[in-house]
Amino acid sequence: MSAKKQKWIDQPLRILDLVFTPRLDDYPMEEVIAVCKKMHANVIHFHCQYNMRGGFRDDEMYFKSRLSSKDNRDVLGEFLPLAKKANIRTIVYMNLHWFTKSFVEQNPDWWVVLDSGERLDHLYGDDDSSLCINSPFRDWSFTLLEDVCSYPIDGVFFDGPISFMRRQACYCPHCRDLFEQQHQKEMPAPEQSNRADYALLREFAVASMVRYYHDAMQVVRKSGSDLVGYGNYANVAEPDWAAGRVNRRLIPTMDALLAEGGFMHGRASNAVYKTGASSRLYETQAAGKPSINAVSMAFSPWRWVSLTSSETQVLLSAASVGVNPYYAIYLQGIDMPGIEGAAEVYGFLEKNEKYYKQTESGAKVALLQSAQTLNCYSGVDIPWADLGYQDEQQAQSVGNYSRSFYGFTEMMVRAGIPFDIVDETYLTEGDLARYEAVVLANAACLSDAQCTALVGYVRNGGKLIADFESSHYDELGSRRDDFALAELFGASSENTLSEHRRWDYGFVKDSGAGQLSWMETEYFPAPRRNLQVKVETAKVHAVFSNSLISNIIGVAERSDDPFLIENRVGEGVCYFFPTMFGEFFEEIHPEMYPRMLSELLGKSARAARLSGVPHQVDIHVRKQVNKKRTMIHLVNLELSGTGDILPARNLKLSLKPDHKVRKVRALRAGKKLNFEVEKGEVRVTLQELREFEVVVFEA
Numbered sequence: 001m002s003a004k005k006q007k008w009i010d011q012p013l014r015i016l017d018l019v020f021t022p023r024l025d026d027y028p029m030e031e032v033i034a035v036c037k038k039m040h041a042n043v044i045h046f047h048c049q050y051n052m053r054g055g056f057r058d059d060e061m062y063f064k065s066r067l068s069s070k071d072n073r074d075v076l077g078e079f080l081p082l083a084k085k086a087n088i089r090t091i092v093y094m095n096l097h098w099f100t101k102s103f104v105e106q107n108p109d110w111w112v113v114l115d116s117g118e119r120l121d122h123l124y125g126d127d128d129s130s131l132c133i134n135s136p137f138r139d140w141s142f143t144l145l146e147d148v149c150s151y152p153i154d155g156v157f158f159d160g161p162i163s164f165m166r167r168q169a170c171y172c173p174h175c176r177d178l179f180e181q182q183h184q185k186e187m188p189a190p191e192q193s194n195r196a197d198y199a200l201l202r203e204f205a206v207a208s209m210v211r212y213y214h215d216a217m218q219v220v221r222k223s224g225s226d227l228v229g230y231g232n233y234a235n236v237a238e239p240d241w242a243a244g245r246v247n248r249r250l251i252p253t254m255d256a257l258l259a260e261g262g263f264m265h266g267r268a269s270n271a272v273y274k275t276g277a278s279s280r281l282y283e284t285q286a287a288g289k290p291s292i293n294a295v296s297m298a299f300s301p302w303r304w305v306s307l308t309s310s311e312t313q314v315l316l317s318a319a320s321v322g323v324n325p326y327y328a329i330y331l332q333g334i335d336m337p338g339i340e341g342a343a344e345v346y347g348f349l350e351k352n353e354k355y356y357k358q359t360e361s362g363a364k365v366a367l368l369q370s371a372q373t374l375n376c377y378s379g380v381d382i383p384w385a386d387l388g389y390q391d392e393q394q395a396q397s398v399g400n401y402s403r404s405f406y407g408f409t410e411m412m413v414r415a416g417i418p419f420d421i422v423d424e425t426y427l428t429e430g431d432l433a434r435y436e437a438v439v440l441a442n443a444a445c446l447s448d449a450q451c452t453a454l455v456g457y458v459r460n461g462g463k464l465i466a467d468f469e470s471s472h473y474d475e476l477g478s479r480r481d482d483f484a485l486a487e488l489f490g491a492s493s494e495n496t497l498s499e500h501r502r503w504d505y506g507f508v509k510d511s512g513a514g515q516l517s518w519m520e521t522e523y524f525p526a527p528r529r530n531l532q533v534k535v536e537t538a539k540v541h542a543v544f545s546n547s548l549i550s551n552i553i554g555v556a557e558r559s560d561d562p563f564l565i566e567n568r569v570g571e572g573v574c575y576f577f578p579t580m581f582g583e584f585f586e587e588i589h590p591e592m593y594p595r596m597l598s599e600l601l602g603k604s605a606r607a608a609r610l611s612g613v614p615h616q617v618d619i620h621v622r623k624q625v626n627k628k629r630t631m632i633h634l635v636n637l638e639l640s641g642t643g644d645i646l647p648a649r650n651l652k653l654s655l656k657p658d659h660k661v662r663k664v665r666a667l668r669a670g671k672k673l674n675f676e677v678e679k680g681e682v683r684v685t686l687q688e689l690r691e692f693e694v695v696v697f698e699a
């Protein structure tokens with residue numbers, strides 16, 4: 001990177017959020033310091049708003065402000081000198097999205113208004129509401145910010161505000177006026193089927209958020225050059241219209257990117273690979289600035305109850321690779337085992353800080369998160385989020401982007417392939433050439449420029465793997481007659497979908513040969529639908545069966561519909577599944593699918609190799625080039641249904657480092673490892689992997 005001046009926030013951070021607010025009147029500030037020390041935290045998200053009666057109100061500020069309607073204890077003033085002495089950075093937690101109904105009722109002019117004309121209520125519970133970022137609430141919040149920043153703090157964390165387009169808001173007079181000024185027309189109804197209007201509304205929501213945070217950061221900057229500010233950003237697979245948060249557009253004016261990739265609903269095993277996926281996307285989107293992956297202690301929605309120690313260790317270690325971890329504790333649950341697990345991870349990170357400083361990913365595979373597809377494609381699920389009244393939502397259309405993305409993510413993890421997650425900005429502005437392979441998980445909506453970049457990448461020797469409707473739509477969601485990547489696929493779209501396949505098979509075209517020669521049988525479960533394609537220059541590796549009348553049959557005939565095709569272009573190659581390969585894996589988990597993906601990616605796409613155990617282990621390769629050091633981070637995702645870890649034993653690990661290796665160490669085990677070198681590959685055996693381990697190879 002550039003020789004920019006290092007700020008304190010560029011150091012490895014171990015952030016603690018201690019929700020002691022139920023005891024704001026009497027909790028000793030010395031105790032907050034003691035908890036930070038016990039947890040090995042070096043930054044605290046400090047609470048000085050009560051927020052426990054359905055959100056924020058102006059008589060519950062525990063700091064001095066011109067806006068406070070009651071003279072409460074000044075916990076911020078008491079805490080700061082203690083924190084300074086203890087070398088703990090203080091970031092003030094500011095809830096600006098969640099207020100009590102009685103508070104919002106004082107200012108009807110600031111309400112978030114639904115399309116129906118009613119006020120938007122219910123964020124987490126029954127007695128709460130929000131306020132509009134385009135209303136005079138802005139000025140009120142900036143005054144509050146000025147008052148907080150007049151204390152000698154290190155920074156501010158904005159927990160909101162957000163926009164509420166997903167809930168068909170905001171149609172307040174301020175938003176309507178602003179929209180009309182910007183677009184010379186009346187604000188349209190929130191109809192997702194009207195693509196042009198919906199795109200305008202989406203842009204309005206996003207631009208309003210960018211404007212709000214830009215102006216808020218002016219207030220922070222005015223208060224001191226060392227002060228930092230960052231917000232609560234969009235999560236993996238979150239469409240822009242969900243809350244108006246677009247990480248790439250918010251990050252330029254802010255100092256770090258934080259999002260809640262480690263907030264789980266229920267047991268962590270339900271979606272345990274998602275935290276590592278989040279770390280990967282945040283690192284890409286922070287574009288060189290620090291990023292923070294937030295983990296909650298909660299066995300949500302029960303916030304006083306922690307996840308188990310093992311679950312906590314798995315999530316927090318996944319939230320520490322390439323990004324910085326954040327952990328939130330509710331005081332009521334501070335003695336639960338999960339908290340001890342978090343302290344153990346933070347203690348490990350403190351002790352081994354040098355291995356986490358200024359590292360870069362050594363992965364050779366990039367999986368694309370397509371925000372355009374999330375925004376414009378019909379098959380998009382809304383993930384669970386930490387808002388009580390925001391339910392999950394499953395799209396019903398044929399072809400689903402979210403499930404395909406997570407299907408590929410999980411296959412990559414199951415196949416033990418180190419990978420990065422990139423976004424569309426990276427396709428045209430990043431360094432694609434550093435990857436051996438790029439994977440498109442039904443990335444339906446891509447622009448001409450992005451497709452041109454991918455064609456150039458393959459021509460120059462890259463490998464592309466794609467499925468289903470990838471590139472069949474433009475970046476605004478208009479369907480093209482053919483794939484924009486038809487040249488790479490070596491096939492064109494016939495714009496016809498197969499019937500729903502209930503129990504059909506796929507067949508290897510030439511068993512024992514080619515890319516699928518390892519298969520034990522020549523048939524395998526086939527996805528639900530395929531897009532009919534006209535094969536031009538590609539070679540067919542596998543086809544679908546004809547539609548079967550039952551799952552008890554004597555013979556299944558092969559159809560001409562391809563399941564997998566290969567096309568060589570320039571120096572590179574493209575593998576295309578004209579079917580919902582990733583989505584079907586997410587649904588059914590056929591065990592041969594991750595192997596198919598792994599074989600297509602090939603050996604050279606594996607930056608490291610793990611074998612000898614059946615466990616699902618998320619592998620990250622991180623490099624410190626100047627120090628001639630490579631770290632392999634292993635996160636064991638094998639959690640039982642009640643949150644215990646299933647340890648792995650005698651794991652074989654190998655790496656082809658681009659530097660000499662004189663020493664290999666396992667940091668958590670605290671042991672030097674014996675190693676062998678063969679053809680430039682360094683091999684070690686790791687005796688045991690519990691929740692996580694870091695193996696360091698150094699010259």
Ligand SMILES: [Zn+2]
Nearest residue numbers: 132170172175
């Ligand atoms: Zn509004």
